[in-house]
Amino acid sequence: MTQYVIIGDGISGSSAAETLREEDPDAKITVITDEGEPLYNRILIKEHAKGKLPEAPISIHDEDWYQEREIDLSLNTHVTSVDTDAKVVNTHDSGEIPYDKLLVATGGTPTQLPVENSDADGIHHFWTFEDARGIREHAENADKGVIVGAGLLGIDFAAVCGAQGIEAEYLMRGDRWWRYALSGDGAEIMHEGMREVGVEPVFDSGVDHFETDDDGHVTAAVDPNGDRYECDFVGAAIGLNFNTEFLRGSGIERDNGIVVDEHMQTNVDDVYAAGDLTRFYDVLLGEQAQNGSWGSAKEQGRVAAVNMAADEEAEGFQWVSSYSITHFDFPFLSFGHPTLGDEHAERRYSDTEWRRIAFKDGRIVGGVLIGDLSPQSKFKQLMREQRVVADQADVLLEQSVDLDDLAAPQEQ
Protein backbone atom coordinates (compact mmCIF):
# COMPACT_ATOMS: atom_id res chain seq x y z
CA MET A 1 0.00 0.00 0.00
CA THR A 2 1.45 3.32 -1.06
CA GLN A 3 1.72 6.05 1.56
CA TYR A 4 1.12 9.55 0.20
CA VAL A 5 1.83 12.64 2.28
CA ILE A 6 0.58 16.07 1.24
CA ILE A 7 1.90 19.18 2.98
CA GLY A 8 -0.68 21.97 2.74
CA ASP A 9 -4.47 21.84 2.70
CA GLY A 10 -5.09 24.77 0.38
CA ILE A 11 -6.84 24.16 -2.91
CA SER A 12 -3.81 22.48 -4.54
CA GLY A 13 -3.17 20.05 -1.65
CA SER A 14 -6.84 19.30 -1.17
CA SER A 15 -7.50 18.73 -4.85
CA ALA A 16 -4.52 16.35 -4.91
CA ALA A 17 -5.89 14.43 -1.92
CA GLU A 18 -9.27 14.04 -3.60
CA THR A 19 -7.72 12.86 -6.86
CA LEU A 20 -5.34 10.45 -5.12
CA ARG A 21 -8.25 8.80 -3.35
CA GLU A 22 -10.06 8.38 -6.67
CA GLU A 23 -6.97 7.05 -8.44
CA ASP A 24 -5.66 4.82 -5.63
CA PRO A 25 -8.55 3.60 -3.45
CA ASP A 26 -6.36 1.52 -1.11
CA ALA A 27 -3.58 4.03 -0.46
CA LYS A 28 -2.81 5.69 2.84
CA ILE A 29 -3.19 9.45 2.41
CA THR A 30 -2.14 12.05 4.98
CA VAL A 31 -2.75 15.80 4.63
CA ILE A 32 -0.82 18.10 6.97
CA THR A 33 -1.66 21.78 7.47
CA ASP A 34 -0.48 24.35 9.97
CA GLU A 35 -3.83 26.11 9.78
CA GLY A 36 -6.54 25.34 12.33
CA GLU A 37 -9.30 24.64 9.81
CA PRO A 38 -9.69 22.41 6.76
CA LEU A 39 -9.89 23.74 3.20
CA TYR A 40 -11.82 26.98 2.77
CA ASN A 41 -12.36 29.26 -0.18
CA ARG A 42 -9.39 31.59 -0.09
CA ILE A 43 -10.71 33.66 -2.99
CA LEU A 44 -13.89 34.48 -1.08
CA ILE A 45 -12.32 35.59 2.21
CA LYS A 46 -12.07 39.15 0.84
CA GLU A 47 -15.87 39.18 0.59
CA HIS A 48 -16.00 38.30 4.28
CA ALA A 49 -13.54 41.09 5.10
CA LYS A 50 -15.72 43.50 3.10
CA GLY A 51 -18.59 42.55 5.40
CA LYS A 52 -20.65 41.07 2.58
CA LEU A 53 -20.38 37.32 3.08
CA PRO A 54 -20.97 35.27 6.25
CA GLU A 55 -18.38 32.67 7.27
CA ALA A 56 -20.27 29.46 6.52
CA PRO A 57 -20.34 29.56 2.70
CA ILE A 58 -16.58 30.16 2.64
CA SER A 59 -15.81 26.79 4.19
CA ILE A 60 -15.33 24.07 1.54
CA HIS A 61 -14.56 20.92 3.53
CA ASP A 62 -15.38 19.94 7.08
CA GLU A 63 -13.43 17.25 8.93
CA ASP A 64 -16.04 14.63 7.95
CA TRP A 65 -15.07 15.11 4.31
CA TYR A 66 -11.61 13.67 5.09
CA GLN A 67 -13.00 10.90 7.31
CA GLU A 68 -15.43 9.75 4.63
CA ARG A 69 -12.51 9.39 2.23
CA GLU A 70 -10.23 7.85 4.83
CA ILE A 71 -7.77 10.70 4.51
CA ASP A 72 -5.81 11.51 7.69
CA LEU A 73 -5.96 15.25 8.28
CA SER A 74 -3.50 16.85 10.71
CA LEU A 75 -4.58 20.39 11.56
CA ASN A 76 -2.30 22.85 13.41
CA THR A 77 0.73 20.81 12.39
CA HIS A 78 3.75 22.66 11.09
CA VAL A 79 6.23 20.73 8.97
CA THR A 80 9.75 21.66 10.05
CA SER A 81 11.87 19.61 7.64
CA VAL A 82 11.86 16.85 5.04
CA ASP A 83 14.47 14.10 4.83
CA THR A 84 14.32 12.93 1.23
CA ASP A 85 16.84 10.09 1.81
CA ALA A 86 14.96 8.55 4.72
CA LYS A 87 11.64 9.64 3.11
CA VAL A 88 10.21 11.21 6.25
CA VAL A 89 8.50 14.49 7.02
CA ASN A 90 9.30 16.04 10.41
CA THR A 91 6.67 18.07 12.22
CA HIS A 92 6.93 20.39 15.21
CA ASP A 93 4.97 18.14 17.56
CA SER A 94 3.62 15.08 15.76
CA GLY A 95 7.00 13.47 15.15
CA GLU A 96 8.09 11.85 11.92
CA ILE A 97 5.67 10.92 9.17
CA PRO A 98 7.03 8.46 6.58
CA TYR A 99 6.08 8.73 2.91
CA ASP A 100 6.47 6.83 -0.34
CA LYS A 101 5.43 9.86 -2.37
CA LEU A 102 5.33 13.43 -1.16
CA LEU A 103 3.48 16.50 -2.45
CA VAL A 104 4.60 19.95 -1.29
CA ALA A 105 1.67 22.35 -1.62
CA THR A 106 2.51 24.98 0.99
CA GLY A 107 1.80 28.18 -0.96
CA GLY A 108 3.18 31.48 0.27
CA THR A 109 3.11 33.99 3.12
CA PRO A 110 2.67 37.74 2.54
CA THR A 111 5.91 39.69 2.67
CA GLN A 112 6.18 42.19 5.50
CA LEU A 113 7.22 45.69 4.53
CA PRO A 114 10.90 46.10 5.46
CA VAL A 115 10.31 49.45 7.20
CA GLU A 116 10.18 50.76 10.77
CA ASN A 117 7.05 49.80 12.75
CA SER A 118 5.72 47.53 10.01
CA ASP A 119 4.57 45.10 12.74
CA ALA A 120 2.47 47.74 14.53
CA ASP A 121 -1.13 46.98 15.54
CA GLY A 122 -3.55 47.89 12.81
CA ILE A 123 -1.23 46.89 9.94
CA HIS A 124 -2.72 43.93 8.13
CA HIS A 125 -1.50 41.30 5.70
CA PHE A 126 -4.03 39.14 3.94
CA TRP A 127 -3.73 35.42 3.28
CA THR A 128 -5.77 33.31 5.72
CA PHE A 129 -9.36 33.17 6.91
CA GLU A 130 -8.04 34.24 10.32
CA ASP A 131 -6.53 37.32 8.66
CA ALA A 132 -9.91 38.05 7.04
CA ARG A 133 -11.72 37.83 10.38
CA GLY A 134 -9.23 40.24 11.94
CA ILE A 135 -9.40 42.63 8.99
CA ARG A 136 -13.20 42.65 9.06
CA GLU A 137 -13.38 43.28 12.79
CA HIS A 138 -10.90 46.13 12.63
CA ALA A 139 -12.25 47.61 9.38
CA GLU A 140 -15.73 47.92 10.88
CA ASN A 141 -14.31 50.36 13.46
CA ALA A 142 -11.63 52.14 11.44
CA ASP A 143 -11.91 55.62 9.88
CA LYS A 144 -8.75 56.35 7.90
CA GLY A 145 -6.85 53.82 5.83
CA VAL A 146 -3.59 53.45 3.94
CA ILE A 147 -2.99 50.70 1.39
CA VAL A 148 0.43 49.65 0.12
CA GLY A 149 1.18 47.31 -2.80
CA ALA A 150 -0.07 48.21 -6.28
CA GLY A 151 -1.04 44.73 -7.41
CA LEU A 152 -3.87 42.18 -7.45
CA LEU A 153 -3.86 41.62 -3.68
CA GLY A 154 -3.48 45.29 -2.75
CA ILE A 155 -6.63 46.17 -4.60
CA ASP A 156 -8.59 43.79 -2.34
CA PHE A 157 -7.65 46.05 0.57
CA ALA A 158 -8.95 49.02 -1.43
CA ALA A 159 -12.24 47.15 -1.85
CA VAL A 160 -12.38 46.35 1.88
CA CYS A 161 -11.87 50.03 2.71
CA GLY A 162 -14.52 51.03 0.17
CA ALA A 163 -17.08 48.52 1.43
CA GLN A 164 -16.39 49.27 5.11
CA GLY A 165 -16.60 53.06 4.71
CA ILE A 166 -12.92 53.70 5.44
CA GLU A 167 -11.60 56.78 3.68
CA ALA A 168 -8.25 55.60 2.30
CA GLU A 169 -5.16 56.58 0.41
CA TYR A 170 -3.52 53.96 -1.81
CA LEU A 171 0.23 54.66 -1.85
CA MET A 172 1.86 53.39 -5.05
CA ARG A 173 5.53 53.40 -5.95
CA GLY A 174 5.19 54.19 -9.66
CA ASP A 175 2.78 56.28 -11.67
CA ARG A 176 -0.03 53.73 -11.77
CA TRP A 177 -1.61 50.57 -10.38
CA TRP A 178 -0.14 47.21 -11.62
CA ARG A 179 2.30 48.92 -13.94
CA TYR A 180 3.78 45.59 -15.09
CA ALA A 181 0.54 44.64 -16.88
CA LEU A 182 -1.35 47.88 -17.49
CA SER A 183 -0.56 51.02 -19.45
CA GLY A 184 -1.70 54.43 -18.25
CA ASP A 185 -5.02 54.10 -20.12
CA GLY A 186 -5.93 50.78 -18.51
CA ALA A 187 -4.73 51.80 -15.07
CA GLU A 188 -6.75 55.02 -15.17
CA ILE A 189 -9.97 53.00 -15.37
CA MET A 190 -8.91 51.15 -12.23
CA HIS A 191 -7.94 54.41 -10.48
CA GLU A 192 -11.40 55.79 -11.26
CA GLY A 193 -12.96 52.63 -9.81
CA MET A 194 -10.95 53.17 -6.62
CA ARG A 195 -11.96 56.81 -6.35
CA GLU A 196 -15.60 55.86 -6.72
CA VAL A 197 -15.38 53.67 -3.60
CA GLY A 198 -13.57 56.38 -1.63
CA VAL A 199 -9.95 55.27 -2.13
CA GLU A 200 -7.56 57.88 -3.50
CA PRO A 201 -4.53 56.63 -5.44
CA VAL A 202 -1.28 58.44 -4.60
CA PHE A 203 1.51 57.98 -7.14
CA ASP A 204 5.33 58.01 -6.85
CA SER A 205 4.84 57.28 -3.18
CA GLY A 206 5.11 54.16 -0.97
CA VAL A 207 6.05 53.82 2.69
CA ASP A 208 9.27 54.90 4.34
CA HIS A 209 8.07 54.19 7.88
CA PHE A 210 4.96 54.01 10.06
CA GLU A 211 4.24 56.09 13.16
CA THR A 212 2.54 54.56 16.18
CA ASP A 213 0.92 55.75 19.41
CA ASP A 214 2.08 54.70 22.90
CA ASP A 215 0.06 51.49 22.65
CA GLY A 216 1.85 50.48 19.46
CA HIS A 217 -1.13 51.17 17.21
CA VAL A 218 -0.42 52.64 13.80
CA THR A 219 -1.27 56.35 13.49
CA ALA A 220 0.35 57.34 10.19
CA ALA A 221 2.32 56.20 7.17
CA VAL A 222 5.14 58.46 6.00
CA ASP A 223 6.17 58.07 2.37
CA PRO A 224 9.71 58.46 0.94
CA ASN A 225 8.88 62.07 -0.04
CA GLY A 226 8.21 62.87 3.63
CA ASP A 227 4.45 63.17 3.10
CA ARG A 228 2.47 61.94 6.09
CA TYR A 229 -0.81 60.04 5.79
CA GLU A 230 -2.79 59.66 9.00
CA CYS A 231 -4.43 56.28 9.39
CA ASP A 232 -5.74 53.78 11.90
CA PHE A 233 -5.93 50.91 9.38
CA VAL A 234 -3.22 49.74 6.98
CA GLY A 235 -3.39 47.01 4.34
CA ALA A 236 0.00 45.87 3.06
CA ALA A 237 0.27 43.52 0.06
CA ILE A 238 3.72 43.87 -1.48
CA GLY A 239 4.28 40.24 -2.45
CA LEU A 240 4.55 36.63 -1.29
CA ASN A 241 7.39 34.62 0.19
CA PHE A 242 6.96 31.00 -0.80
CA ASN A 243 6.84 28.57 2.12
CA THR A 244 9.88 26.44 1.30
CA GLU A 245 12.25 27.15 4.19
CA PHE A 246 11.52 23.70 5.70
CA LEU A 247 13.03 22.15 2.53
CA ARG A 248 16.51 23.47 3.30
CA GLY A 249 18.97 20.59 2.95
CA SER A 250 16.42 18.35 1.20
CA GLY A 251 18.09 18.62 -2.20
CA ILE A 252 14.85 19.85 -3.78
CA GLU A 253 15.64 22.52 -6.36
CA ARG A 254 14.25 25.94 -5.49
CA ASP A 255 14.34 29.20 -7.37
CA ASN A 256 11.92 31.62 -5.72
CA GLY A 257 9.52 28.67 -5.45
CA ILE A 258 9.95 24.97 -6.18
CA VAL A 259 11.13 24.03 -9.67
CA VAL A 260 8.97 21.33 -11.28
CA ASP A 261 8.44 19.99 -14.78
CA GLU A 262 5.03 19.92 -16.48
CA HIS A 263 4.24 16.75 -14.53
CA MET A 264 4.73 18.59 -11.25
CA GLN A 265 7.81 16.50 -10.43
CA THR A 266 10.72 18.06 -8.60
CA ASN A 267 14.33 17.05 -9.25
CA VAL A 268 14.11 14.57 -6.32
CA ASP A 269 12.49 11.18 -6.90
CA ASP A 270 8.96 10.78 -5.50
CA VAL A 271 8.68 14.44 -4.51
CA TYR A 272 6.13 16.59 -6.31
CA ALA A 273 4.93 20.16 -5.82
CA ALA A 274 1.73 22.00 -6.78
CA GLY A 275 0.05 25.38 -6.44
CA ASP A 276 1.26 28.94 -6.05
CA LEU A 277 4.76 27.96 -5.00
CA THR A 278 5.75 26.07 -8.16
CA ARG A 279 8.02 27.40 -10.84
CA PHE A 280 6.64 24.97 -13.40
CA TYR A 281 7.51 24.27 -17.00
CA ASP A 282 4.73 26.01 -18.93
CA VAL A 283 4.28 24.07 -22.16
CA LEU A 284 2.34 26.95 -23.76
CA LEU A 285 4.97 29.53 -22.89
CA GLY A 286 7.94 27.24 -23.57
CA GLU A 287 9.72 28.21 -20.35
CA GLN A 288 9.43 28.04 -16.56
CA ALA A 289 6.64 30.22 -15.18
CA GLN A 290 4.55 30.91 -12.09
CA ASN A 291 0.81 31.26 -11.61
CA GLY A 292 -0.90 32.70 -8.56
CA SER A 293 -4.50 31.75 -9.08
CA TRP A 294 -7.10 29.41 -7.66
CA GLY A 295 -7.92 27.52 -10.87
CA SER A 296 -4.28 26.88 -11.67
CA ALA A 297 -3.49 25.67 -8.13
CA LYS A 298 -6.46 23.29 -8.22
CA GLU A 299 -5.43 21.86 -11.60
CA GLN A 300 -1.78 21.49 -10.58
CA GLY A 301 -2.89 19.51 -7.51
CA ARG A 302 -5.00 17.24 -9.69
CA VAL A 303 -2.24 16.70 -12.28
CA ALA A 304 0.37 16.02 -9.59
CA ALA A 305 -1.91 13.42 -8.00
CA VAL A 306 -2.61 11.67 -11.32
CA ASN A 307 1.14 11.33 -11.93
CA MET A 308 1.88 10.28 -8.34
CA ALA A 309 -0.73 7.53 -8.48
CA ALA A 310 0.27 6.37 -11.98
CA ASP A 311 3.94 6.30 -10.96
CA GLU A 312 4.77 7.64 -14.41
CA GLU A 313 4.40 10.83 -16.46
CA ALA A 314 0.75 10.19 -17.21
CA GLU A 315 -0.45 13.78 -17.66
CA GLY A 316 1.11 17.17 -18.24
CA PHE A 317 -0.13 20.48 -16.83
CA GLN A 318 -1.43 22.72 -19.59
CA TRP A 319 -3.54 25.59 -18.36
CA VAL A 320 -4.45 29.18 -19.14
CA SER A 321 -4.74 30.87 -15.78
CA SER A 322 -7.25 33.65 -15.15
CA TYR A 323 -7.79 36.10 -12.31
CA SER A 324 -10.72 38.51 -11.94
CA ILE A 325 -11.36 41.66 -9.99
CA THR A 326 -15.04 41.93 -9.13
CA HIS A 327 -15.03 44.93 -6.80
CA PHE A 328 -16.15 47.62 -9.22
CA ASP A 329 -19.13 48.22 -11.52
CA PHE A 330 -17.06 47.02 -14.49
CA PRO A 331 -15.43 43.56 -14.72
CA PHE A 332 -11.67 42.96 -14.92
CA LEU A 333 -9.96 39.79 -16.05
CA SER A 334 -6.29 39.04 -16.49
CA PHE A 335 -5.34 35.79 -18.18
CA GLY A 336 -2.18 33.84 -18.93
CA HIS A 337 0.98 35.78 -18.21
CA PRO A 338 0.02 39.42 -18.80
CA THR A 339 3.32 40.77 -17.47
CA LEU A 340 5.43 38.74 -19.91
CA GLY A 341 5.85 38.89 -23.69
CA ASP A 342 8.00 40.64 -26.25
CA GLU A 343 5.20 42.52 -28.05
CA HIS A 344 1.96 44.12 -26.90
CA ALA A 345 -1.21 45.48 -28.47
CA GLU A 346 -3.82 47.52 -26.66
CA ARG A 347 -6.88 49.69 -27.22
CA ARG A 348 -9.23 51.81 -25.15
CA TYR A 349 -12.90 51.60 -26.13
CA SER A 350 -14.61 53.84 -23.58
CA ASP A 351 -14.15 55.25 -20.07
CA THR A 352 -14.56 51.75 -18.66
CA GLU A 353 -13.39 49.48 -21.48
CA TRP A 354 -9.82 48.64 -22.37
CA ARG A 355 -7.92 45.62 -23.64
CA ARG A 356 -4.26 44.62 -23.79
CA ILE A 357 -2.76 41.49 -25.29
CA ALA A 358 0.79 40.22 -24.66
CA PHE A 359 2.53 38.17 -27.36
CA LYS A 360 5.70 36.11 -27.31
CA ASP A 361 7.15 34.92 -30.62
CA GLY A 362 3.90 36.07 -32.23
CA ARG A 363 1.68 33.93 -29.96
CA ILE A 364 -0.65 35.24 -27.27
CA VAL A 365 0.79 34.55 -23.80
CA GLY A 366 -1.58 36.67 -21.72
CA GLY A 367 -3.59 39.83 -21.45
CA VAL A 368 -5.93 42.02 -19.49
CA LEU A 369 -9.56 42.81 -20.28
CA ILE A 370 -11.31 45.65 -18.52
CA GLY A 371 -15.02 46.34 -18.93
CA ASP A 372 -15.67 43.91 -21.78
CA LEU A 373 -14.84 40.25 -21.14
CA SER A 374 -16.45 38.96 -24.35
CA PRO A 375 -13.19 37.93 -26.10
CA GLN A 376 -11.74 36.00 -23.13
CA SER A 377 -12.63 32.51 -24.33
CA LYS A 378 -11.36 33.28 -27.85
CA PHE A 379 -8.03 34.61 -26.59
CA LYS A 380 -7.60 31.59 -24.30
CA GLN A 381 -8.38 29.31 -27.25
CA LEU A 382 -5.71 31.03 -29.37
CA MET A 383 -3.27 30.61 -26.49
CA ARG A 384 -3.99 26.90 -26.21
CA GLU A 385 -3.68 26.50 -29.98
CA GLN A 386 -0.41 28.50 -29.90
CA ARG A 387 -1.47 30.31 -33.07
CA VAL A 388 0.85 33.00 -34.41
CA VAL A 389 -1.46 36.03 -34.48
CA ALA A 390 0.56 39.07 -33.37
CA ASP A 391 0.70 40.27 -36.98
CA GLN A 392 -3.12 40.34 -36.96
CA ALA A 393 -3.54 42.28 -33.72
CA ASP A 394 -6.10 44.54 -35.44
CA VAL A 395 -8.54 41.63 -35.59
CA LEU A 396 -7.99 40.92 -31.90
CA LEU A 397 -8.55 44.55 -30.96
CA GLU A 398 -11.88 44.82 -32.79
CA GLN A 399 -14.56 45.45 -30.18
CA SER A 400 -16.27 42.24 -31.27
CA VAL A 401 -13.62 39.60 -32.02
CA ASP A 402 -14.38 37.08 -34.75
CA LEU A 403 -11.71 34.39 -35.04
CA ASP A 404 -12.93 33.62 -38.55
CA ASP A 405 -11.46 36.98 -39.57
CA LEU A 406 -7.98 35.66 -38.80
CA ALA A 407 -5.98 34.25 -41.68
CA ALA A 408 -6.02 30.44 -41.60
CA PRO A 409 -3.17 29.05 -39.50
CA GLN A 410 -0.04 28.11 -41.51
CA GLU A 411 0.93 24.45 -41.56
CA GLN A 412 3.92 24.09 -39.18
Add this chain to the structure above:
Amino acid sequence: MNMAASERRRRSVRIEHADARLEQVESVAASATVRHVDQLDTETLAAVYRAVSEDRPVSTAATDLEPGEILVFTDYYRVARV
Protein backbone atom coordinates in the same frame (compact mmCIF):
# COMPACT_ATOMS: atom_id res chain seq x y z
CA MET B 1 -13.74 29.54 -42.73
CA ASN B 2 -12.23 27.66 -39.82
CA MET B 3 -14.14 24.34 -39.75
CA ALA B 4 -13.34 23.45 -36.16
CA ALA B 5 -14.69 26.75 -34.91
CA SER B 6 -17.91 26.59 -36.92
CA GLU B 7 -18.50 22.99 -35.82
CA ARG B 8 -18.07 23.97 -32.19
CA ARG B 9 -20.50 26.84 -32.60
CA ARG B 10 -23.15 24.54 -34.15
CA ARG B 11 -22.77 22.12 -31.28
CA SER B 12 -23.13 24.78 -28.63
CA VAL B 13 -26.29 26.11 -30.30
CA ARG B 14 -27.77 22.62 -30.30
CA ILE B 15 -27.31 21.88 -26.60
CA GLU B 16 -28.14 25.32 -25.29
CA HIS B 17 -31.51 25.28 -23.58
CA ALA B 18 -31.69 28.35 -21.39
CA ASP B 19 -33.34 27.29 -18.15
CA ALA B 20 -31.97 29.79 -15.63
CA ARG B 21 -31.54 33.48 -14.99
CA LEU B 22 -28.97 35.31 -12.93
CA GLU B 23 -30.82 37.34 -10.31
CA GLN B 24 -29.00 40.01 -8.41
CA VAL B 25 -29.08 39.45 -4.64
CA GLU B 26 -28.28 41.91 -1.87
CA SER B 27 -27.45 39.51 0.95
CA VAL B 28 -26.33 35.93 1.35
CA ALA B 29 -27.69 33.39 3.85
CA ALA B 30 -25.26 31.28 5.88
CA SER B 31 -26.65 28.15 4.22
CA ALA B 32 -25.99 29.39 0.66
CA THR B 33 -23.54 27.82 -1.78
CA VAL B 34 -21.29 30.56 -3.13
CA ARG B 35 -18.68 30.55 -5.89
CA HIS B 36 -16.38 33.23 -7.20
CA VAL B 37 -16.27 33.63 -11.01
CA ASP B 38 -12.62 32.51 -10.99
CA GLN B 39 -13.87 29.05 -10.03
CA LEU B 40 -15.80 28.75 -13.29
CA ASP B 41 -14.44 27.18 -16.45
CA THR B 42 -13.89 29.42 -19.48
CA GLU B 43 -17.17 28.58 -21.21
CA THR B 44 -19.25 28.97 -18.05
CA LEU B 45 -17.59 32.32 -17.40
CA ALA B 46 -18.47 33.37 -20.97
CA ALA B 47 -22.10 32.35 -20.43
CA VAL B 48 -22.25 34.22 -17.10
CA TYR B 49 -20.76 37.32 -18.68
CA ARG B 50 -23.29 37.20 -21.55
CA ALA B 51 -26.15 36.64 -19.11
CA VAL B 52 -25.14 39.64 -17.00
CA SER B 53 -24.12 42.06 -19.76
CA GLU B 54 -26.97 41.23 -22.15
CA ASP B 55 -29.59 40.28 -19.55
CA ARG B 56 -30.00 36.86 -21.13
CA PRO B 57 -30.94 33.49 -19.59
CA VAL B 58 -28.32 30.74 -19.27
CA SER B 59 -28.34 27.01 -19.72
CA THR B 60 -27.37 24.97 -16.65
CA ALA B 61 -26.90 21.92 -18.88
CA ALA B 62 -24.39 23.64 -21.17
CA THR B 63 -22.46 25.19 -18.24
CA ASP B 64 -21.40 23.95 -14.84
CA LEU B 65 -23.81 26.30 -13.04
CA GLU B 66 -25.95 24.83 -10.27
CA PRO B 67 -29.47 26.15 -9.74
CA GLY B 68 -29.67 28.01 -6.42
CA GLU B 69 -25.97 28.79 -6.08
CA ILE B 70 -24.72 32.34 -5.75
CA LEU B 71 -21.97 33.75 -7.97
CA VAL B 72 -19.66 36.54 -6.92
CA PHE B 73 -19.09 38.72 -9.96
CA THR B 74 -19.37 42.53 -10.16
CA ASP B 75 -22.50 41.94 -8.03
CA TYR B 76 -23.82 38.83 -6.31
CA TYR B 77 -26.10 36.75 -8.56
CA ARG B 78 -28.31 33.77 -7.77
CA VAL B 79 -28.71 31.11 -10.46
CA ALA B 80 -32.52 30.95 -10.52
CA ARG B 81 -34.53 28.46 -12.58
CA VAL B 82 -37.01 30.02 -15.00
